[in-house]
Amino acid sequence: MISNFVGRVDNTFLFVITISVVFFLGLTAAMIYFVVHYHHRKHPKGENIHGSLPLELLWTVIPTILVLIIFYYGMVGYREMQSIPKDAFPVKVYGAMWKWTFEYENGLITDTLYVPAGKPVVLHLESRDVIHSFYIPAFRIKQDAVPGVPTKMWFTANEPGSYQVLCAEYCGDRHSYMLSEVRAMPQQEFDTWYASASKELPAPAPVAQAKKPAGEEKKAGEETGEGDPERGKRIVQGKGACTACHSLDGSRLVGPSFKGLFGRKETVLVDGKEQEVVVDEAYVIESIKNPSAKVVKGYQPLMPPQQLTDQEIRDVIAYLKTLK
Amino acid sequence: MASHALTHTGHGEINYLDYKGKYSGILGWIFSTDHKRIGLLYLSGVTLFFVVGIFLGLMLRLEQLTMGETVVSARTYNTLFTLHGVIMIFLIVIPAIPAVLGNFFLPIQVGAKDVAFPRLNLFSWWLYMTGAVLALVSLFTKGGFPDTGWTFYAPYNIRTTTNVPLAVFAVFILGFSSILTGLNFITTVHRLRAPGMTWFRLPLFVWALYATSWIQILATPVVGITMLLIFFERLTGVGIFDPAKGGDPILYQHLFWIYSHPAVYIMILPGMGVVTEIIPTFARRTIFGYKAIAASSLGIALAGSLVWGHHMFVSGQSYTASVVFSLLTFLVAIPTAIKVFNWVATLYKGSIHLEPPLLYALSFIFLFMIGGFTGVMLGVLSVDVHLHDTYFVVGHFHYVMFGGTMMAFIAGMHYWFPKMFGRMYNKRVATLAWALIFIGFNMLYFTMLILGFEGMPRRYYDHLPQYHSGHVVATVGSWILVLGLLIMIINLVRALKSGPKAEANPWQGTTLEWQVPSPPPHENFEEIPVVDRGPYDH
Numbered sequence: 001m002i003s004n005f006v007g008r009v010d011n012t013f014l015f016v017i018t019i020s021v022v023f024f025l026g027l028t029a030a031m032i033y034f035v036v037h038y039h040h041r042k043h044p045k046g047e048n049i050h051g052s053l054p055l056e057l058l059w060t061v062i063p064t065i066l067v068l069i070i071f072y073y074g075m076v077g078y079r080e081m082q083s084i085p086k087d088a089f090p091v092k093v094y095g096a097m098w099k100w101t102f103e104y105e106n107g108l109i110t111d112t113l114y115v116p117a118g119k120p121v122v123l124h125l126e127s128r129d130v131i132h133s134f135y136i137p138a139f140r141i142k143q144d145a146v147p148g149v150p151t152k153m154w155f156t157a158n159e160p161g162s163y164q165v166l167c168a169e170y171c172g173d174r175h176s177y178m179l180s181e182v183r184a185m186p187q188q189e190f191d192t193w194y195a196s197a198s199k200e201l202p203a204p205a206p207v208a209q210a211k212k213p214a215g216e217e218k219k220a221g222e223e224t225g226e227g228d229p230e231r232g233k234r235i236v237q238g239k240g241a242c243t244a245c246h247s248l249d250g251s252r253l254v255g256p257s258f259k260g261l262f263g264r265k266e267t268v269l270v271d272g273k274e275q276e277v278v279v280d281e282a283y284v285i286e287s288i289k290n291p292s293a294k295v296v297k298g299y300q301p302l303m304p305p306q307q308l309t310d311q312e313i314r315d316v317i318a319y320l321k322t323l324k
Numbered sequence: 325m326a327s328h329a330l331t332h333t334g335h336g337e338i339n340y341l342d343y344k345g346k347y348s349g350i351l352g353w354i355f356s357t358d359h360k361r362i363g364l365l366y367l368s369g370v371t372l373f374f375v376v377g378i379f380l381g382l383m384l385r386l387e388q389l390t391m392g393e394t395v396v397s398a399r400t401y402n403t404l405f406t407l408h409g410v411i412m413i414f415l416i417v418i419p420a421i422p423a424v425l426g427n428f429f430l431p432i433q434v435g436a437k438d439v440a441f442p443r444l445n446l447f448s449w450w451l452y453m454t455g456a457v458l459a460l461v462s463l464f465t466k467g468g469f470p471d472t473g474w475t476f477y478a479p480y481n482i483r484t485t486t487n488v489p490l491a492v493f494a495v496f497i498l499g500f501s502s503i504l505t506g507l508n509f510i511t512t513v514h515r516l517r518a519p520g521m522t523w524f525r526l527p528l529f530v531w532a533l534y535a536t537s538w539i540q541i542l543a544t545p546v547v548g549i550t551m552l553l554i555f556f557e558r559l560t561g562v563g564i565f566d567p568a569k570g571g572d573p574i575l576y577q578h579l580f581w582i583y584s585h586p587a588v589y590i591m592i593l594p595g596m597g598v599v600t601e602i603i604p605t606f607a608r609r610t611i612f613g614y615k616a617i618a619a620s621s622l623g624i625a626l627a628g629s630l631v632w633g634h635h636m637f638v639s640g641q642s643y644t645a646s647v648v649f650s651l652l653t654f655l656v657a658i659p660t661a662i663k664v665f666n667w668v669a670t671l672y673k674g675s676i677h678l679e680p681p682l683l684y685a686l687s688f689i690f691l692f693m694i695g696g697f698t699g700v701m702l703g704v705l706s707v708d709v710h711l712h713d714t715y716f717v718v719g720h721f722h723y724v725m726f727g728g729t730m731m732a733f734i735a736g737m738h739y740w741f742p743k744m745f746g747r748m749y750n751k752r753v754a755t756l757a758w759a760l761i762f763i764g765f766n767m768l769y770f771t772m773l774i775l776g777f778e779g780m781p782r783r784y785y786d787h788l789p790q791y792h793s794g795h796v797v798a799t800v801g802s803w804i805l806v807l808g809l810l811i812m813i814i815n816l817v818r819a820l821k822s823g824p825k826a827e828a829n830p831w832q833g834t835t836l837e838w839q840v841p842s843p844p845p846h847e848n849f850e851e852i853p854v855v856d857r858g859p860y861d862h
C-alpha cells in the first residue's frame with residue numbers, strides 16, 4: 001500500500017459500497033418487478049395495504065445496525081489519522097496563494113516535499129492568507145491549512161516514488177494550479193539528499209554564524225545593517241511565499257518579477273489614476289503592508305496584505321536589493 | 325397565461341386564471357394575493373432562473389471539455405460556478421417545490437380557501453424577486469459577482485475584489501422570503517384545515533411541507549445573520565471572520581453550515597412529499613406506512629439540524645466533535661431509508677399505470693438512492709478525509725438536489741399540470757424527455773463520482789491529464805441532459821396554449837385537489853368540504 005492509510009480507507013469504502021450496492025440493486029429490482037408484475041393490465045385492481053408493523057421495525061432496525069457498524073469503521077480509521085506518532089519526522093508546510101512551500105527542521109526550504117519512505121512524517125500546516133487544503137490523493141489524506149489556526153497531519157509513505165499534492169480548498173484564480181509533489185525516498189537516499197541540500201543553508205535568523213551561503217544571487221557588501229538579505233531570501237522563498245506570485249528571473253507570474261525591482265520606474269494606479277513611481281524602500285514597504293494602495297499597471301490587485309514584522313520587511317528589502 | 329380560454333367551471337364559479345379582481349392584466353398577477361396565482365408567479369421565476377442556471381452549468385462543463393483554457397478565463401469560471409450555485413440553490417432548489425407546488429396545493433389539500441396570510445405570501449414573492457434582482461445587479465457593479473463559491477468561505481470572502489457585499493445581501497433577502505413562506509404554511513396547517521381533516525388525514529405532501537417549514541423558520545435566520553456579518557466585515561473592516569484582524573474563519577464555517585446543512589432538508593423533504601403523492605395515485609392503492617412516512621419527515625428535520633459539522637472533518641475541528649457529527653449524520657440515514665422502503669412497498673399489489681409522473685417519481689427514487697448512499701460514504705469519517713472537496717461531493721449533491729429535488733419537482737409539474745392549467749401535455753414527448761434526462765444525468769454525475777474518488781478536487785478551473793477522459797464523458801452527458809430538459813420544458817409550455825383540455829381528475833387521484841375543477845375556481849371550494857376518510861383511500 002502506498003501509504004499507511006490506503007488499506008484501511010479503501011477497505012472501509014469497499015465495505016460501504018458493497019452494502020450500498022446490495023440495497024440499491026435489491027430495491028431497484030423490487031421496483032421494476034412490481035411495476036411489471038402489478039401493471040394495471042395484469043392487475044386491474046389495487047389492494048389497499050395500509051402497512052405492517054413488523055416490516056417497519058425490520059427496515060428500521062437493520063439499517064440502524066448497519067450504519068452503526070459503518071460509523072465505527074470510519075471512526076477507527078479517523079482516529080488513526082489523528083494520532084500522530086511521537087517520533088514522526090516534522091516538516092512545516094506553508095500554503096499561500098498559490099504555492100506550497102516546505103520548511104525542514106534545520107531551516108531548509110523546498111518547493112517539493114521530500115520525505116523518507118517507511119518513516120512517519122508529520123506536517124505542520126500554516127496558511128499565509130486564505131484557507132487551503134493539503135491533499136495527497138494517493139495517500140487518501142487531506143487537511144485544511146487555516147490562517148491563524150495551526151493544523152497537523154501525518155502519514156507514512158510506504159513505497160518510494162512521486163505523488164501529486166493538490167490544493168483542495170478553493171482559494172482563488174490559480175487554485176487549480178496550486179500543485180506540488182511528495183517525493184518519498186529510501187531512508188539512505190533521503191539522508192544523503194538532506195545533508196547535501198542543507199549545505200547551502202544560510203545562518204539561522206537570530207544567531208549569527210559564520211557559514212557562508214552559496215546562492216548565486218548573493219552579492220557581498222550589500223548588507224546595510226538594517227536588514228539581512230539571507231534572512232530576507234528565506235522569507236521571500238519560504239514562509240512569505242512571495243515567489244508564488246513574483247518570479248526571481250524576470251518572468252511574469254501573477255505579480256511583477258522581483259528581478260531588477262529596486263530603482264525600476266513604473267506606472268501604478270492610485271484609485272484608478274495613473275502615476276509614475278520609482279521603486280524605493282518606502283514604496284516597497286507600502287506594497288507589502290497595503291498592496292492595493294498602488295497597483296502596478298497591467299496587473300490585477302491580487303496581492304494579499306502580508307503579515308510581516310518590521311524587521312522581516314527590512315530583511316526582505318535587503319534581499320530584494322540583491323536581485324539586480 | 326391569460327390566454328386560457330377555459331371559462332366557467334361548471335360549478336358556476338370562475339376559475340382562478342380567468343378571475344377578474346381589483347387589477348387586470350399583469351397587475352392582476354403581481355398584486356394578486358391568490359395562493360394559486362402566487363404559485364404561478366414563483367413558477368415563472370423559477371423556470372426563468374432554471375434556464376439561466378442550466379446555461380451556466382453547461383458553460384462550466386464546456387470549460388472542462390479540454391485542458392487549459394477552453395471558453396472562459398479562470399476568474400470568469402470561478403464567477404460562473406459561484407453564480408450557478410447561488411442561482412440553483414437560493415433561487416431554484418429551495419423555493420421550487422414549497423413556493424410553487426406548495427403554494428398552489430397546500431391550501432387546497434387541507435381544504436382551505438387560501439393560506440393563512442395571503443398578503444404576507446405576496447410579500448414573500450416580492451422579496452424573492454428583490455433578492456434575484458440584487459444578485460443580478462451585482463453582476464454589473466464594480467468587481468462583478470463574487471468568485472467565492474456559493475459557500476462564501478472566509479477569509480477569501482474578505483480578500484476577493486469581487487462584489488461580495490451585494491451578493492450576500494441578496495441571499496439575506498432571499499432568506500426572509502423563505503422564512504415567511506414557512507411561517508405561512510405552519511399557520512395554515514394548524515388553523516385552516518377543513519372540518520374532519522385530522523392530522524392523520526393530511527396528505528403526506530402537507531406533512532413534508534410542514535416539517536420543512538419548521539426548518540425554514542428555525543435555521544434560515546442563522547444564515548441571514550451570517551450574511552449580514554460578512555456584509556459588515558467587508559464594509560467596516562471589523563474582524564469577525566478574518567484572522568488577520570483577529571476574526572475566526574472556522575466560526576464562519578459553523579454558522580454557514582448550521583443553516584446550510586438543514587437547508588439540504590429544506591430542499592429534499594418537499595420533494596419526498598411530492599413523490600409520496602404520486603406513487604399511490606398511479607398504483608391505485610393507499611400509501612404503505614402513512615405514519616412511518618409522516619414521522620420520518622419530522623425525524624429528518626430534527627436530526628438533520630444537528631449534523632452540520634460533517635462538512636468540517638478536515639478543517640481542524642476537534643476529534644470528538646467530528647465523531648459526534650458523524651454519528652448523528654448516520655442517524656439521518658435511517659428515516660430516509662424508511663421512506664424509500666415504504667415507497668417501494670406502495671407499488672406492491674397496486675394496479676400500476678406507468679404515466680410520465682410515475683416515471684419521474686420512480687427515477688427520483690433511483691437517483692435519490694444513489695445520492696443517499698454516496699451521502700453515507702461521505703459521512704464515514706476516514707473515507708470523507710479522502711473524498712471531501714472532490715468531485716465525489718459534487719456528484720453526491722447533484723444526485724440529491726437535482727436527481728432528488730428537481731426530479732421530484734418535474735414529477736410534480738407533470739402530475740399537477742392538468743390541475744393547474746386545465747390542459748394536458750403530450751405524454752409521448754414527456755416520456756422521450758424523461759429518457760434523455762435520465763441517461764444524460766447519470767453520464768454526467770456518475771462520472772463525477774468516479775472522478776472524485778480518483779482525487780479530482782472541486783472548483784478546479786483546469787484539470788490534470790489523468791482526469792481528462794472522465795471530464796469528456798461528463799461534458800457529453802451534460803449535452804444529453806440539457807437536451808432532455810429543454811424538450812421537457814418546451815413540451816409543457818406548448819401544452820399551456822395548445823394542450824387538449826384536461827378533466828378534473830385525469831389520474832384518479834384521491835386527495836382534495838382532484839375533487840375541484842381543473843383549473844380550480846378562484847376560491848378553491850364553493851363550500852368547504854367535510855373530510856371523512858384518509859388521503860389515499862382508493
Ligand SMILES: [Cu+2]
Pocket residue numbers: 132133167168169170171172175176178
Ligand atoms: Cu486552493
Ligand SMILES: [Cu+2]
Pocket residue numbers: 584585588631632634635
Ligand atoms: Cu451537510
